[in-house]
Amino acid sequence: MNISLIIIFIFLALALYLGIQARKGKDMDMEQFSIGGRGFGTFFVFLLIAGEIYTTFTFLGGSGWAYSKGAAAYYVPAYIFLAYVLSYWLLPKIWRYSKEHSIISQPDYFASKYGSRTMGIIVAILGSLALIPYIVIQIKGLGIIVSETSYGVISPVSASIIGAIVVTTYVMISGIHGSAWTAIVKDFMILVVVIFLGIYIPVHYFGGIQPMFETVQAVKPEMFTLSDQGLSQSWFISTVLLQAVGFYLLPQTFMVVLSSNGEKTLRKNAIALPLYTLLLLFVFFIGFAAIVQIPGLRGADGDLSLLRLSVQTFDPWIIGLIGAAGLLTALVPASVMLMAASVGLTNSFYKALVPEATEKQQLIVSRLIIIGLSLVALIVTITGGDALAILNIMSYSLITQLAPALFFSLPKNNIINKYGAIAGIISGVLIVLYATISGVKIATFLPNVPHVINDISTGIIALLINLIVTFIVSIFTKNIAIHGKQMKEVKINPFL
Numbered sequence: 260m261n262i263s264l265i266i267i268f269i270f271l272a273l274a275l276y277l278g279i280q281a282r283k284g285k286d287m288d289m290e291q292f293s294i295g296g297r298g299f300g301t302f303f304v305f306l307l308i309a310g311e312i313y314t315t316f317t318f319l320g321g322s323g324w325a326y327s328k329g330a331a332a333y334y335v336p337a338y339i340f341l342a343y344v345l346s347y348w349l350l351p352k353i354w355r356y357s358k359e360h361s362i363i364s365q366p367d368y369f370a371s372k373y374g375s376r377t378m379g380i381i382v383a384i385l386g387s388l389a390l391i392p393y394i395v396i397q398i399k400g401l402g403i404i405v406s407e408t409s410y411g412v413i414s415p416v417s418a419s420i421i422g423a424i425v426v427t428t429y430v431m432i433s434g435i436h437g438s439a440w441t442a443i444v445k446d447f448m449i450l451v452v453v454i455f456l457g458i459y460i461p462v463h464y465f466g467g468i469q470p471m472f473e474t475v476q477a478v479k480p481e482m483f484t485l486s487d488q489g490l491s492q493s494w495f496i497s498t499v500l501l502q503a504v505g506f507y508l509l510p511q512t513f514m515v516v517l518s519s520n521g522e523k524t525l526r527k528n529a530i531a532l533p534l535y536t537l538l539l540l541f542v543f544f545i546g547f548a549a550i551v552q553i554p555g556l557r558g559a560d561g562d563l564s565l566l567r568l569s570v571q572t573f574d575p576w577i578i579g580l581i582g583a584a585g586l587l588t589a590l591v592p593a594s595v596m597l598m599a600a601s602v603g604l605t606n607s608f609y610k611a612l613v614p615e616a617t618e619k620q621q622l623i624v625s626r627l628i629i630i631g632l633s634l635v636a637l638i639v640t641i642t643g644g645d646a647l648a649i650l651n652i653m654s655y656s657l658i659t660q661l662a663p664a665l666f667f668s669l670p671k672n673n674i675i676n677k678y679g680a681i682a683g684i685i686s687g688v689l690i691v692l693y694a695t696i697s698g699v700k701i702a703t704f705l706p707n708v709p710h711v712i713n714d715i716s717t718g719i720i721a722l723l724i725n726l727i728v729t730f731i732v733s734i735f736t737k738n739i740a741i742h743g744k745q746m747k748e749v750k751i752n753p754f755l
Contacts, residue, residue: 264409266579267586271425273444274590278429278437285436288618292434292625293363293602294518299439301524301531306442307435307515307595308528309535312339313449314592315400318585319562321539325546327561329482331490332546336539338499342506343536347529349507351522352669364599365513366607369661372668373677376611381681382661383607385688386510387600387632389658393509394596394636398423400562401589402640407566408582410575419640422589427633430594431626435518438594445587450538452584456565457541460548460572468544475547482550488710497716505659505718510599511592601628653695656718660687663722663729679733687725691718 285291299307317335324332353368362368365386370379401422402415409418429437458468465471475482485492507513519525542565549556549564553571556564569581605625610616616624664680667673675683693699694717701720702713 261410261412261575263575263579263582264412266576267405267408267582270444270448270583270586271421274441274587275425275429277440277444278425278594279432281429281436281440282433285433287434287622289602289605289621289625290361290363291436292622293598294514295435295439297358297518298520299515299518299524300520301527303439303442304515304519304524305528305531305535306446307439307518307591308512308532309442309446312532312536312539313446313453313588314397315404315585315589316396317539317542318449318588319400319403319565320396321542322546322549322565323562325543326549326556326564327558328490329479329547330485331495332543334495334498334502336536337495338502339506339536339539340533341499341503343529343533345503346507347526349669350516350525350529353513354516354519354522354525357517363514363517364603364606365508365510366603368513369664369668369680370607372673373664373680375677375681376607378664378677378681379607380611381684383603385657385661385684386603388688389654390510390596390600391632391636391639393511393654394593394632395639397589397593397596398636398640401586401593403562404566404582404585404589407563407570408578408585410570410578416641419637422586422593423633423637426590426594427597427629430597431629434598435514435595438591438598441587441594442591445584445591448580448584448587452581453538453541456569456581457538457544460568461544463572464548464552471544471548471551475550478551482547488714491710491714493711494714494716497714497719501659501716501718501722502655504662504722505655508658508661508665509654510603510658511595514599514602515595597629597632598625600632601625604628653691656691656695656716656721657688659718659722660684660691660725663726667729675729675733676736678736679729679731682732683725683729686728687721690721690724694721 290296295303321332321335324335356362356372357368360371362371364383366379366383369382370376398419399415402417402419405413405418405422406415413421429441433440461468461471465474472483485495507516516525545565545568549568553564553567556567566581566585570578573581602625605621605628609621609624613620661684663675663683667675667680700713700717701708701715
């Protein structure tokens, strides 16, 4: 066993220890398990939301896209910044309503707002569908990181299995508390590693950041502009809008919002988190440097650029620290995702089937669902081969179909009803799934359509159709409901 692997296992053991120890002193009911009893202050909420930024997608996929796609990678900080702007206004409203109605999961929120248990079940299913690719990103990324930084001693599959066991174990025991405590170590490590790599590598190979960009400009000038078609300006704008709207609709981020101890905490984070997001630039620096130093990586192998360049540059003990940081970027987000999906499914399905279920029974079911979701994600990880960024975009395309139902639920007088919201969500999700599976674009049906239209994100197109269906069905069913009510009054009052 080399020194790199020893360091990685030390941090893996530390994460497991902290995750289990976080349960101490907690009377674990569903509220404590899922949202920490709504007791997390600015610091823990910051770490948990930041955990959704610095995942294995960021660690590998961000540098991988800078390496493979160039300027297109900047969609990541762009949508995150915009999401934080929206959150300053959006999140306090969601938190306040959830606090008043004792809501602990995303499906609960939608079921309560629309007075529909069916709505809650649909949201729980959609949340799980959207999270599976995201959990796969973490487990797949974990396997890549450990395998590469252990110099191939452990295979990606073996590393993924070990990581999945660790994260499943401490989530089942400690819930969101385990995620919060491991996030402390994770964010410290990622802060140090990303800044160090982002500065050292350009200086070491090029003499600085500016000379690095000048070298890449000379070798591959196309990396600094968006394509005329494909990853074009219309793709960039539509993808940024899609993911900005969807960021806080992801079940795990929604759950972190509910764990906050107040509206002020959420607003503070909306102000502070954009500064932390600037660290993504250091990740991109590494990807750009790799274009010159390790050319030839194709397709999904572009996700390996950060690790391959690091292995080429540093001694094994530094590689161990990089691997440990990458490992933690998988464990923390995956733990919150597993918990969010399990609590949503428990509250929607199990409580519908067994309304009189006790807190203890609900906890047992949630833990069993965590095991099931981990197994599904692990199977998809082993059999799937998509690049991390593509999986990330697919998750957002699915979950953002909840956006119309969420935004219209915020005012006191909702202009759409549950039938319209449900019909819109289902239509949007079906379009995303069909387009993802079949690979169709607008040009498939309209061959002469301009590239600027064809390149628009499928998720945005699905969202627009979702919105249209939502309005049409809401108006139609509202008229039916009014007519039905009038007919009922006529039967009851025949002389009117």
